[in-house]
Amino acid sequence: MNNGIYKILLNERIAKDVYKMILGGDTSAITAPGQFINIGLEGFYLRRPISICDYDDKTITVIYKVVGQGTDELSRLRPGHTLDILVGLGNGYDCSKSGNAPLLVGGGVGVPPLYNLCRTLIGHGKKPTVVLGFNTADEVFYEDEFKSLGAEVFVTTVDGSHGTKGFVTNVFDEIDYDYFYTCGPMPMFRAVNEKAKTGGQFSFEERMGCGFGACMGCSCKTKNGYKRICKDGPVLEREEIIW
Amino acid sequence: MVNTKVTLSGLTLDNPVIPASGTFGFGYEFADIYDINILGSISCKGTTKDSRFGNPTPRIAECTNGMINSVGLQNPGVDKVMSEELKKLAQVYSKPVIANVSGFSIDEYAYTCGKIDKAPEVGLIEVNVSCPNVHNGGMSFGTSAESAAAVTRAVKAVTTKPVYIKLSPNVTDIASIAKACEEAGADGISLINTLLGMRIDLKTRKPVIKNKMGGFSGPAIFPVALRMVYQVYEAVSIPIIGMGGVSSARDVIEMMLAGAAAVQVGAANLVDPFVCKIIIDQLPEVMEQFGIENLTDIIGGSH
Ligand SMILES: Cc1cc2nc3c(=O)[nH]c(=O)nc-3n(C[C@H](O)[C@H](O)[C@H](O)COP(=O)(O)OP(=O)(O)OC[C@H]3O[C@@H](n4cnc5c(N)ncnc54)[C@H](O)[C@@H]3O)c2cc1C
Ligand SMILES: Cc1cc2nc3c(=O)[nH]c(=O)nc-3n(C[C@H](O)[C@H](O)[C@H](O)COP(=O)(O)O)c2cc1C
Ligand code: FES
Numbered sequence: 001m002n003n004g005i006y007k008i009l010l011n012e013r014i015a016k017d018v019y020k021m022i023l024g025g026d027t028s029a030i031t032a033p034g035q036f037i038n039i040g041l042e043g044f045y046l047r048r049p050i051s052i053c054d055y056d057d058k059t060i061t062v063i064y065k066v067v068g069q070g071t072d073e074l075s076r077l078r079p080g081h082t083l084d085i086l087v088g089l090g091n092g093y094d095c096s097k098s099g100n101a102p103l104l105v106g107g108g109v110g111v112p113p114l115y116n117l118c119r120t121l122i123g124h125g126k127k128p129t130v131v132l133g134f135n136t137a138d139e140v141f142y143e144d145e146f147k148s149l150g151a152e153v154f155v156t157t158v159d160g161s162h163g164t165k166g167f168v169t170n171v172f173d174e175i176d177y178d179y180f181y182t183c184g185p186m187p188m189f190r191a192v193n194e195k196a197k198t199g200g201q202f203s204f205e206e207r208m209g210c211g212f213g214a215c216m217g218c219s220c221k222t223k224n225g226y227k228r229i230c231k232d233g234p235v236l237e238r239e240e241i242i243w
Numbered sequence: 244m245v246n247t248k249v250t251l252s253g254l255t256l257d258n259p260v261i262p263a264s265g266t267f268g269f270g271y272e273f274a275d276i277y278d279i280n281i282l283g284s285i286s287c288k289g290t291t292k293d294s295r296f297g298n299p300t301p302r303i304a305e306c307t308n309g310m311i312n313s314v315g316l317q318n319p320g321v322d323k324v325m326s327e328e329l330k331k332l333a334q335v336y337s338k339p340v341i342a343n344v345s346g347f348s349i350d351e352y353a354y355t356c357g358k359i360d361k362a363p364e365v366g367l368i369e370v371n372v373s374c375p376n377v378h379n380g381g382m383s384f385g386t387s388a389e390s391a392a393a394v395t396r397a398v399k400a401v402t403t404k405p406v407y408i409k410l411s412p413n414v415t416d417i418a419s420i421a422k423a424c425e426e427a428g429a430d431g432i433s434l435i436n437t438l439l440g441m442r443i444d445l446k447t448r449k450p451v452i453k454n455k456m457g458g459f460s461g462p463a464i465f466p467v468a469l470r471m472v473y474q475v476y477e478a479v480s481i482p483i484i485g486m487g488g489v490s491s492a493r494d495v496i497e498m499m500l501a502g503a504a505a506v507q508v509g510a511a512n513l514v515d516p517f518v519c520k521i522i523i524d525q526l527p528e529v530m531e532q533f534g535i536e537n538l539t540d541i542i543g544g545s546h
Pocket of ligand 1: 036046047048049050051052062063064065066067068069070071072109112113204205206207208234304305
């Protein structure tokens with residue numbers, strides 16, 4: 001974990017209520033795709049946890065949806081503004097778990113952490129297939145970005161206004177995969193768990209006090225004992241999850 | 244050179260800054276980010292007789308200048324705390340620590356305190372009486388002078404180390420409860436624990452926290468905490484550990500002027516993991532600014 005001041009380099013709307021933000025600063029504490037950062041916001045007591053979508057030596061990209069007062073405030077900040085952030089939190093996805101054909105399944109603002117994961121898996125010579133699920137066409141983001149990485153991409157929308165109509169699991173039968181990685185809302189997780197034929201990893205959300213393992217605010221029960229989503233997660237193995 | 248040393252019932256601390264129970268785990272999460280040996284002491288996560296998962300999630304809500312938690316005393320139980328957690332902490336922290344103990348009956352308090360009293364790492368026992376008494380319709384031990392005193396007597400009978408009773412602020416007359424604990428043999432008083440609070444989500448129209456209510460803490464409660472420390476200082480002659488919203492060196496000094504011999508920092512650790520280090524670094528400078536040479540000189544200085 002690193003605590004630092006990060007400068008907003010870009011903060012732009014990329015879909016309905018969804019913003020992409022690029023932050024400049026130290027990224028040395030990031031060790032795996034699927035980790036998150038915890039953003040301090042003036043006027044808000046607790047930090048806001050947001051997944052790392054992508055990063056390089058000097059910048060971190062995050063994608064967030066405006067759902068409340070904190071993310072609304074975040075969306076109003078202009079480039080040049082600085083933020084106090086804890087970086088490199090959580091365990092992240094384990095890329096070594098998958099074979100040559102990983103399946104990446106993202107729902108809504110669960111999509112962002114899969115981007116750096118996809119890039120990393122491709123870097124390891126694997127051939128990921130990506131399924132992105134949204135409610136409707138104007139919520140869709142990052143379809144082209146995943147394609148540019150070289151992944152095969154399916155998009156589903158609940159109302160059928162873009163891509164395949166229905167849920168992410170509707171396209172699973174068309175895909176050959178040996179392991180899956182997913183992030184998204186609980187109903188999607190349940191559907192993925194019912195449909196998927198292989199092992200996989202799920203990235204969970206919980207309301208957090210600290211984000212680095214100190215307060216026990218985010219605990220959950222697993223088959224391997226009690227875990228803190230922020231420190232022992234957010235990524236849990238399929239076999240250990242109690243549904 | 245200013246002197247930041249303070250003493251709690253014979254235990255000398257390099258400075259009065261102690262992370263509060265439940266906001267610092269067993270210390271080692273923080274040892275990864277700074278040398279925690281600078282801390283006066285550490286109040287460890289609340290420990291019970293048996294292992295506890297605690298309450299269902301969501302356990303955390305935010306509010307203006309503070310937070311609400313309903314963690315519910317998640318801990319691995321006193322045996323594991325002694326055989327694993329305190330051992331791990333001892334590898335990164337070399338000073339005596341404060342054991343924080345909770346229970347749901349008088350017997351449980353006595354059992355757990357009697358055990359943890361023997362841990363070589365423990366220098367002081369802090370007894371959290373904010374827990375519901377399962378034998379008394381769930382009323383918190385800390386809400387009546389009689390039951391708080393009964394816990395104190397039972398714990399004192401089985402321990403050798405200083406016993407500090409940590410009081411709940413959810414009472415009408417905190418001074419009389421503190422006084423009852425002193426008369427029952429308490430070596431000191433810690434206060435305040437969290438205030439009962441809640442938040443409701445406008446979208447779902449339901450409480451944010453699964454357990455509906457939780458413990459409110461953070462800078463927003465500082466004036467309440469300060470007032471209670473001030474009142475208790477007038478009522479007892481044993482040392483007081485003051486806490487509630489402390490987030491800066493100035494807050495530490497204000498708490499001590501109200502009557503605290505040492506100070507704990509809680510919620511602030513969660514939002515700024517370096518806060519205790521920053522407070523300790525800034526303390527000498529702020530002392531100089533206000534003409535304080537020996538920190539012990541100012542304890543209760545506002546009375
Ligand atoms: C590990 C992790 C990764 C996340 N990654 C992303 C991401 O990449 N993009 C994205 O858009 N969102 C992400 N979220 C959700 C994001 O944290 C919340 O949407 C955000 O905190 C809402 O803040 P707010 O002030 O707008 O909402 P409010 O409802 O006003 O917030 C009130 C409080 O509740 C907390 N809270 C509210 N919703 C959530 C939630 N779903 N999860 C955790 N805490 C919440 C807030 O942090 C704050 O403390 C992630 C959450 C976690 C735990
Ligand atoms: C997440 C959290 C967990 C806590 N757990 C305990 C506990 O186990 N035992 C205890 O005596 N107090 C516990 N407390 C109370 C604090 O130790 C402290 O008394 C209170 O939060 C007031 O201080 P603050 O405003 O600085 O947080 C907890 C507080 C928080 C925020
Ligand atoms: S949020 Fe504090 S332990 Fe996870």
